[in-house]
Amino acid sequence: MRSATASTRRTRRKGWPLSRRSGQRDLKMHEHRPTIPIPNPIKTYKYPHLLVGLVIHMDFTPTKEHQMLRNTVRSFAEKEIKPIAADIDKNGDVPKEILDRMGEMNLMGMTVPKEYGGAGCDKISYMIALEEIARVCGSTGIVMEAHNSLGLGHIFERGNEEQRRKWVPDIAAGKKLAAWALTEANAGSDSGGMSTRAVLEGDEWVLNGTKIFITNAAIGDYVTVMAVTDKSKGTKGISAFVVPTGTPGYSLGTSEDKMGLRGSHTSELVFENCHIPKGNILGEPGTGFTGAMNILDRGRAAVGALAVGIAQGALDESVRYSKEREQFGRPIAKFQAIQWMLADMATRIEASRLLVYRAAWMEDKGMRFSKEASMAKLYASEMATQTCLNAIQIHGGYGYTKDYPVERMLRDTKLMEIGEGTSQVQRIVISRAILGR
Numbered sequence: 001m002r003s004a005t006a007s008t009r010r011t012r013r014k015g016w017p018l019s020r021r022s023g024q025r026d027l028k029m030h031e032h033r034p035t036i037p038i039p040n041p042i043k044t045y046k047y048p049h050l051l052v053g054l055v056i057h058m059d060f061t062p063t064k065e066h067q068m069l070r071n072t073v074r075s076f077a078e079k080e081i082k083p084i085a086a087d088i089d090k091n092g093d094v095p096k097e098i099l100d101r102m103g104e105m106n107l108m109g110m111t112v113p114k115e116y117g118g119a120g121c122d123k124i125s126y127m128i129a130l131e132e133i134a135r136v137c138g139s140t141g142i143v144m145e146a147h148n149s150l151g152l153g154h155i156f157e158r159g160n161e162e163q164r165r166k167w168v169p170d171i172a173a174g175k176k177l178a179a180w181a182l183t184e185a186n187a188g189s190d191s192g193g194m195s196t197r198a199v200l201e202g203d204e205w206v207l208n209g210t211k212i213f214i215t216n217a218a219i220g221d222y223v224t225v226m227a228v229t230d231k232s233k234g235t236k237g238i239s240a241f242v243v244p245t246g247t248p249g250y251s252l253g254t255s256e257d258k259m260g261l262r263g264s265h266t267s268e269l270v271f272e273n274c275h276i277p278k279g280n281i282l283g284e285p286g287t288g289f290t291g292a293m294n295i296l297d298r299g300r301a302a303v304g305a306l307a308v309g310i311a312q313g314a315l316d317e318s319v320r321y322s323k324e325r326e327q328f329g330r331p332i333a334k335f336q337a338i339q340w341m342l343a344d345m346a347t348r349i350e351a352s353r354l355l356v357y358r359a360a361w362m363e364d365k366g367m368r369f370s371k372e373a374s375m376a377k378l379y380a381s382e383m384a385t386q387t388c389l390n391a392i393q394i395h396g397g398y399g400y401t402k403d404y405p406v407e408r409m410l411r412d413t414k415l416m417e418i419g420e421g422t423s424q425v426q427r428i429v430i431s432r433a434i435l436g437r
């Protein structure tokens with residue numbers, strides 16, 4: 001063991017604490033510990049009363065309205081979706097009655113202002129509603145999210161007044177369903193490399209190309225399609241168009257046979273000389289890719305909310321099961337191994353929820369939230385996969401069967417690490433932001 005004297009000598013040689021050579025008093029170690037300057041609010045700030053306001057803004061209590069919204073959506077989800085969630089997964093379809101009911105409840109146009117037929121809610125309300133739907137059924141959650149954040153979101157955010165009045169009210173009321181098509185077979189993470197083309201011929205745009213993996217398109221009424229209008233300009237030559245279902249030249253291709261979210265439809269879209277009116281372009285030609293990236297930022301926090309919801313569902317199932325299941329003469333919840341798994345699951349869900357709400361809150365405040373949305377999606381989606389794995393572990397062999405919902409939850413949540421930008425893509429967005437690139 002090193003003696004105290006040797007240690008002190010070594011420290012002195014490095015010149016910290018102050019060396020005798022400097023002629024200054026040789027103070028004892030504890031006197032040199034750097035201290036965090038604690039400002040005296042009264043002395044430091046000109047308007048100390050503002051600090052009181054700041055403290056109030058950091059209140060984490062949900063508002064009464066948020067709590068009421070959660071209770072309402074939870075009650076609907078528990079009563080009307082949870083009992084059929086396994087059938088939705090098995091039959092590969094979310095019943096239309098459920099989506100109609102969600103429209104009546106204002107869940108299909110949540111953040112659209114009331115004057116355009118939406119609910120006029122803040123983004124946190126939307127996150128709460130997504131969580132509660134996904135908590136019982138991931139498929140219904142993704143249908144709601146792709147409709148609100150992507151299909152409807154792009155039309156509302158990028159549409160002009162005439163386009164908003166024409167399309168938004170029915171979509172926001174849930175009378176029409178919206179989809180959003182960016183991905184192509186050779187343009188996934190690198191979506192800017194798309195090859196679907198749109199050419200202006202007289203008063204019409206003519207679309208040709210194929211999109212893949214498009215949620216809701218098979219049951220939807222409109223799809224927002226990104227297509228190249230000027231190849232020489234790269235991503236600045238990509239535009240966005242609204243294509244109504246039933247337009248000649250627009251057809252559905254293969255439907256994906258997926259691992260999870262089996263109640264949601266994921267389809268290939270084929271455009272063969274598909275003519276749409278000139279006025280169906282959203283924004284100026286060439287602004288479609290920037291618009292799409294902006295929509296993805298919004299969507300990413302929402303995907304984080306779906307992940308939080310699924311994970312919460314898995315935790316709730318695990319808590320219930322661990323109290324009921326007995327081994328060695330006692331409920332498995334009495335075993336510390338199970339308790340610690342539950343504690344970790346709950347803690348990580350809460351951390352993810354805060355990240356999701358923060359990104360939503362920043363969006364509401366008009367702040368830049370791209371990095372925060374990516375952080376929320378990245379952390380929440382990876383957390384949810386691990387949480388569902390733990391939930392299966394807690395259920396033992398039964399968790400591996402379809403008798404319990406946790407295996408479905410795991411299959412459903414894996415998509416959250418892939419859709420709207422993979423975890424690797426989120427890490428690229430975050431690292432670029434922190435490196436200032």
Ligand SMILES: Cc1cc2nc3c(=O)[nH]c(=O)nc-3n(C[C@H](O)[C@H](O)[C@H](O)COP(=O)(O)OP(=O)(O)OC[C@H]3O[C@@H](n4cnc5c(N)ncnc54)[C@H](O)[C@@H]3O)c2cc1C
Pocket residue numbers: 146180181182183185187188189190212213214215216258261266415418419420421422423424425
């Ligand atoms: C169920 C489902 C629903 C979907 N819904 C829609 C929808 O509604 N609309 C829509 O437009 N799209 C949709 N998608 C597409 C989805 O957004 C893409 O699958 C996703 O962006 C990834 O693209 P990809 O599948 O081509 O993977 P790829 O881009 O081929 O990625 C393959 C792997 O390479 C990694 N990778 C790629 N590039 C990099 C890089 N630069 N650095 C490090 N790693 C990299 C990826 O992270 C991944 O691990 C959906 C997909 C699924 C499965």
